[in-house]
Amino acid sequence: MNIQTIVSQLNQHKNNQDNLPIASLVERVLSREEGILTSTGAVRATTGKYTGRSPKDKFIVQDEETKDQVEWGEVNQPINEDKFLNLFNKVTDYLSEQDELFTFNGFAGGDEKYRLPIQVITQFAWHNLFANQLFIRPTEDELKNHKPEFTVVSAPHFKADPEVDGTNSETFIIVSFKHKIVLIGGTEYAGEIKKSIFSVMNYLLPTKQDILPMHCSANVGSEGDVALFFGLSGTGKTTLSADPNRRLIGDDEHAWSQNGIFNIEGGCYAKTVNLSEEKEPQIYNAIRFGAVLENVVVNEDSRLPDYDDTSLTENTRAAYAIDHIDNIIQPSIAGHPNTIVFLTADAFGVLPPISKLTKEQAMYHFLSGYTSKLAGTERGITEPEATFSACFGSPFLPLPAATYAKMLGEKIDEHDAQVFLVNTGWTGGPYGVGSRMKLGYTRSMVQAALEGELNNVDTVKDEFFGLSIPQQCPGVPSDVLNPKKTWEDPEAYDSKAKELASKFHNNFKKFNHITTDIQNAGPTFKA
Ligand SMILES: Nc1ncnc2c1ncn2[C@@H]1O[C@H](COP(=O)(O)OP(=O)(O)O)[C@@H](O)[C@H]1O
Numbered sequence: 001m002n003i004q005t006i007v008s009q010l011n012q013h014k015n016n017q018d019n020l021p022i023a024s025l026v027e028r029v030l031s032r033e034e035g036i037l038t039s040t041g042a043v044r045a046t047t048g049k050y051t052g053r054s055p056k057d058k059f060i061v062q063d064e065e066t067k068d069q070v071e072w073g074e075v076n077q078p079i080n081e082d083k084f085l086n087l088f089n090k091v092t093d094y095l096s097e098q099d100e101l102f103t104f105n106g107f108a109g110g111d112e113k114y115r116l117p118i119q120v121i122t123q124f125a126w127h128n129l130f131a132n133q134l135f136i137r138p139t140e141d142e143l144k145n146h147k148p149e150f151t152v153v154s155a156p157h158f159k160a161d162p163e164v165d166g167t168n169s170e171t172f173i174i175v176s177f178k179h180k181i182v183l184i185g186g187t188e189y190a191g192e193i194k195k196s197i198f199s200v201m202n203y204l205l206p207t208k209q210d211i212l213p214m215h216c217s218a219n220v221g222s223e224g225d226v227a228l229f230f231g232l233s234g235t236g237k238t239t240l241s242a243d244p245n246r247r248l249i250g251d252d253e254h255a256w257s258q259n260g261i262f263n264i265e266g267g268c269y270a271k272t273v274n275l276s277e278e279k280e281p282q283i284y285n286a287i288r289f290g291a292v293l294e295n296v297v298v299n300e301d302s303r304l305p306d307y308d309d310t311s312l313t314e315n316t317r318a319a320y321a322i323d324h325i326d327n328i329i330q331p332s333i334a335g336h337p338n339t340i341v342f343l344t345a346d347a348f349g350v351l352p353p354i355s356k357l358t359k360e361q362a363m364y365h366f367l368s369g370y371t372s373k374l375a376g377t378e379r380g381i382t383e384p385e386a387t388f389s390a391c392f393g394s395p396f397l398p399l400p401a402a403t404y405a406k407m408l409g410e411k412i413d414e415h416d417a418q419v420f421l422v423n424t425g426w427t428g429g430p431y432g433v434g435s436r437m438k439l440g441y442t443r444s445m446v447q448a449a450l451e452g453e454l455n456n457v458d459t460v461k462d463e464f465f466g467l468s469i470p471q472q473c474p475g476v477p478s479d480v481l482n483p484k485k486t487w488e489d490p491e492a493y494d495s496k497a498k499e500l501a502s503k504f505h506n507n508f509k510k511f512n513h514i515t516t517d518i519q520n521a522g523p524t525f526k527a
């Protein structure tokens, strides 16, 4: 049977709950005992074994359409069409036997001209509530004429048999661009649903519409000045884009067209570890009725969430529609970016907390995509792991990094955007010795950068990375601006800085086809 016929059959399932209002979805989450109501008004669900994304279980169907376009490798693993069709049949048979199914019809892409009509069919009510919060909701009229151009099918309780199904484990996230399907099974982590549509957009926007998709957050100031914040997970995209002085466009996924930028999503997905009203008031207050808390520990009696409890995972999350934040811009569209911030959480503690990049350095750092993954919280583990993830988002990029980098470079040139590198990671020493940069300092630095206050201040060129470090910034002690001065032992600083510089050079070897002016814009220290 044809794929579209099977999808229609799921839509016609006798108990398919189609675009239920939020209150009804919440009721279904509770009555099906998928989650509990918390004191905030948000529901809380847990996800068992998978509390984060599962990159080794992600595949793209290799077919005539994708064969020569996709950058095949560890991130984009190929699976053949027969295997996909076979698994699709099994998953949809499994779903059709469920008592109830849930469908969300809506959009990805805040600009009507470029948006992708999508459908999300889920086994769980709470996953549908998640889709309702994260994607763009249709108006009543739009819903009547809605024709999905991509469908996510999510069956978390269906487990694959790797031997037969060609997967790596019981879990799979498979995209078929030919059949316009994302097939998810074996994992309950809701982030897969939104990030798989992001991957789809990362393929479709550049290849079909000449638009640059970006793993970044965005906000806009009172003068219409637009800022982007690129960064890998945990670097501060969501936290720093929620700014009482600027209107939020989105916290994670955007696209840059010839008209300006637009949010791909309709909601946010914030980390809630150690969340406090004092430090992150906007996010804290966004957690209310309609929102979904994922893997947050909740006190059984008081039903109060305990954001400091990481016993289920460090990666606790809150999903909420963008209008849960007060100062937003809607629709989530704005002009061309004036300022671009690359966020990195440097656990070596050697990168300056803020530096100004030349256009070549911007390209170098965009391709490098450096941040640190921290070792677990086990005692005794102090060594951070440097990771380089091209374009600050390689797990979500089906095309070669150079494709996105070239587009970004052209746009930065055309619109003369100033790029800053901001280290939200360690200061005063590496992880285990120093401490995380105070959020208040980072906020002050970002504010100064966005208000143009760093344009004309004195800068010093740092000796290992060749970065221009502003010497004054309102609200930040000048010693904090110069990382070496925050270390007790300057020689220890030098040796860590050299270690990181070498890692940059090693990583950049794979970009040997890139122009030499960009290759030369890396760390000035060479072993
Ligand atoms: N100096 C800092 N800048 C940004 N975030 C910080 C800083 N110090 C601590 N944090 C914490 O780091 C986390 C950043 O996560 P988040 O903003 O969700 O990242 P992303 O959206 O890029 O995945 C938050 O929990 C935030 O409170």
Ligand SMILES: C=C(OP(=O)(O)O)C(=O)O
Residues within 6 Å of the ligand: 052, 053, 191, 195, 231, 232, 233, 234, 237, 238, 252, 269
């Ligand atoms: C949801 C995710 O994104 P981020 O951590 O960047 O918010 C993720 O990487 O699973």
Ligand SMILES: [Mn+2]
Residues within 6 Å of the ligand: 237, 238, 251, 252, 269, 270, 271
């Ligand atoms: Mn985020």
